[in-house]
Amino acid sequence: MYQQEPPSQRTTIKRIPQRGNYERDTIYEILDEGLICYVGFVVDGQPFVIPTAYGRVDDTLYIHGSPASRMLRSLQQGIDICVTVTLLDGLVLARSAFHHSMNYRSVVVFGTATLVQDAEQKLVALRAFTEHVIPGRWQEVRSPSRSELAGTLVLSLPLVEASAKVRTGGPNDDAADYDLLVWAGEIPLQLTATTPIADSRLLSQIEPTYVSHYKRRRD
């Protein structure tokens, strides 16, 4: 991430092991905690990386394609994409500049994404987008109309080729550097919700718990 590392497994296209579900669990936990994914794709040889919303349903990742709709809407055959989600857990301060690092949990998914055309499947995806961000929210809000459904571009990506990479813990300094007086350790980071801002035209001032106590990380 931040310091030099050996060639990264992250950049290897890797099939999720069918047995030993430990890795699949890790990958899904990271995907389920993240809020934004970065979708990489190629148009005329030019790479694009677009941040967007997503949701997981079992072994399928649904991606909100609207931010790139101009480029994606014409697709009929599917498109090779790379999706990356990273949770930044902390800064790692070492005694040398070189060994500074970051703690993170990261997932890279490779595969061919296809446009979701079927209205029913699209509804499943839209539900996943909402529930991914705020579990329980879907049943409280107005459901998408037919035209809203039609106007939302959704990509579907099978979670088959993916890998997770995780760094935890403090710095790994060179032996001689432990004699230096400089502070070393970890500054943990987390994405936290601050005071909610109610819409000015709200009819009821009752604040749901998922608003007043929004928390991303499942403990």
Next chain:
Amino acid sequence: MYQQEPPSQRTTIKRIPQRGNYERDTIYEILDEGLICYVGFVVDGQPFVIPTAYGRVDDTLYIHGSPASRMLRSLQQGIDICVTVTLLDGLVLARSAFHHSMNYRSVVVFGTATLVQDAEQKLVALRAFTEHVIPGRWQEVRSPSRSELAGTLVLSLPLVEASAKVRTGGPNDDAADYDLLVWAGEIPLQLTATTPIADSRLLSQIEPTYVSHYKRRRD
């Protein structure tokens, strides 16, 4: 991001205006606040998106290429990349599922990245990586040795073609939906530092202010 949007300027390759530096200021502020960038590139037609550290020096973005070193080290001619940085500022809860959104500040940079070969320029880049995360840290830690310098892969990207996209504020609901009783508004999010974890082999327990009061956002 999360709701349907008109075709995004984000996906347009755009030259930063030379005059009217408002946009350049916005782009640089976002780049300077972010901690991780997502680098998209193409190898044999396959898109890759790698999260990594970076730092800005004037109109140059230096990218820590080590996480993708296996793929990048052989480059001599430069490589077309797309770099995306997103700051997630909040969740926007609307009265309909469709109008849910996120508040964010995002930058997309396009260009040809080149390997930094010159040792002096590489030192400038490594300094930028450290100072980007913790201003003032560079002068306190052990500087990179010659072999550490040689072992760090750094890409240089000119900040010429870039654009920023920002969403702020509450939900924009359909007129009829304002009669619904569901809560609507914004849940602001911010990346916050929690209690630092000192390395167990620390010689001095003095905690620098940049550790005890680490704050990402410049106020």
